[in-house]
Amino acid sequence: MTEPVLTIGGPPGSGKSTAGRALAAQLGLEFVSAGELFRASAKQRGITLAELGTLAEADPTIDLGLDAEMVRLASPTRLLDGRLTGPLLRRRGLPNRYVVVTAEERTRWERLARRDGGTVDDVGRATRDREASERARYLRYYGIDLEKETPDLTVDSTHAPPDDVVRAIAEFLARPRTP
Numbered sequence: 001m002t003e004p005v006l007t008i009g010g011p012p013g014s015g016k017s018t019a020g021r022a023l024a025a026q027l028g029l030e031f032v033s034a035g036e037l038f039r040a041s042a043k044q045r046g047i048t049l050a051e052l053g054t055l056a057e058a059d060p061t062i063d064l065g066l067d068a069e070m071v072r073l074a075s076p077t078r079l080l081d082g083r084l085t086g087p088l089l090r091r092r093g094l095p096n097r098y099v100v101v102t103a104e105e106r107t108r109w110e111r112l113a114r115r116d117g118g119t120v121d122d123v124g125r126a127t128r129d130r131e132a133s134e135r136a137r138y139l140r141y142y143g144i145d146l147e148k149e150t151p152d153l154t155v156d157s158t159h160a161p162p163d164d165v166v167r168a169i170a171e172f173l174a175r176p177r178t179p
Contacts, residue, residue, distance in 0.1 A: 008099045009146070009151070013108030014103045015101050017081050019101050060137075071089065071094070101157050103158040153168075
């Protein structure tokens with residue numbers, strides 16, 4: 001594979017999936033979301049996303065299997081949405097354009113509360129717990145600390161509508177790559 005895979009990451013509620021889905025449609029790429037695969041696994045097991053996260057802390061095969069599937073799906077014909085996907089592909093020597101969509105913490109919590117229900121404060125506590133669990137697992141399994149990774153582009157969606165986020169990413173992708 002010589003063409004880079006487009007990967008999009010960012011914290012929960014940042015707008016990465018919304019932007020990724022729209023960008024994939026615009027570029028004619030298949031959209032694959034690690035988060036959706038994780039949610040589907042939870043549903044298949046009849047447990048909540050939080051319960052699957054707790055289970056994954058004790059059972060490495062949950063994360064390792066999902067991550068292996070994302071690596072297997074890496075192709076220039078797909079946009080891969082996952083917090084860990086870009087850095088993981090880099091570690092595996094697979095060329096990719098690693099874009100991160102971020103937003104202020106409170107904004108992310110508000111978005112998640114609107115999407116999933118619950119109070120902003122409850123969602124905030126649950127999101128912090130989830131992020132801490134994922135961070136520990138990424139470090140343990142791969143030695144990856146997302147806070148120390150350098151994306152090719154970071155877009156802050158705090159005050160930007162999804163169309164502006166997509167436009168910023170598309171403009172970045174249209175620029176010639178520098179080695």
